[in-house]
Amino acid sequence: MKFIRWFLGRLILTFDFLTRPKPIFREKAKQHKLDAITSNYSLYQFHACPFCVKVRRQIRKYSLDIEFRDAKNDIDHKEALVREGGVHKVPCLRIDHSGIETEWLYGSADIISYLQSELRLSV
Numbered sequence: 638m639k640f641i642r643w644f645l646g647r648l649i650l651t652f653d654f655l656t657r658p659k660p661i662f663r664e665k666a667k668q669h670k671l672d673a674i675t676s677n678y679s680l681y682q683f684h685a686c687p688f689c690v691k692v693r694r695q696i697r698k699y700s701l702d703i704e705f706r707d708a709k710n711d712i713d714h715k716e717a718l719v720r721e722g723g724v725h726k727v728p729c730l731r732i733d734h735s736g737i738e739t740e741w742l743y744g745s746a747d748i749i750s751y752l753q754s755e756l757r758l759s760v
């Protein structure tokens with residue numbers, strides 16, 4: 638079972654590598670504006686999780702500078718996800734609302750929708 642999961646993970650990563658979307662290019666001022674917003678985001682994820690790959694592909698496509706946090710191998714990130722987010726499930730987007738409040742958004746589709754609407758990305 639472990640081997641099958643590992644093998645499927647490698648397949649997903651290979652497929653992702655071979656079909657990666659090309660990052661969009663935007664003018665510097667616009668990119669800086671987006672970078673300032675996304676500096677408040679971090680994505681808790683597993684390297685070979687298909688749902689995480691799906692979100693990472695969108696992040697790449699839209700040229701978003703979002704920190705990835707390994708919630709499988711990094712014990713601090715894993716514990717923070719469970720303690721503060723509530724569940725050990727990935728992907729999860731941690732949103733720091735200017736130090737006032739922290740939001741933990743689970744679910745690949747919800748994360749992508751949030752990024753698209755919050756950052757006004759054209760679909």
Ligand SMILES: N[C@@H](CCC(=O)N[C@@H](CS)C(=O)NCC(=O)O)C(=O)O
Nearest residue numbers: 686687688725726727728744745746
């Ligand atoms: N419907 C969720 C599914 C997420 C999901 O099932 N993630 C798995 C990894 S692929 C997970 O976090 N499992 C918990 C664990 O392995 O501890 C989504 O679209 O994000």
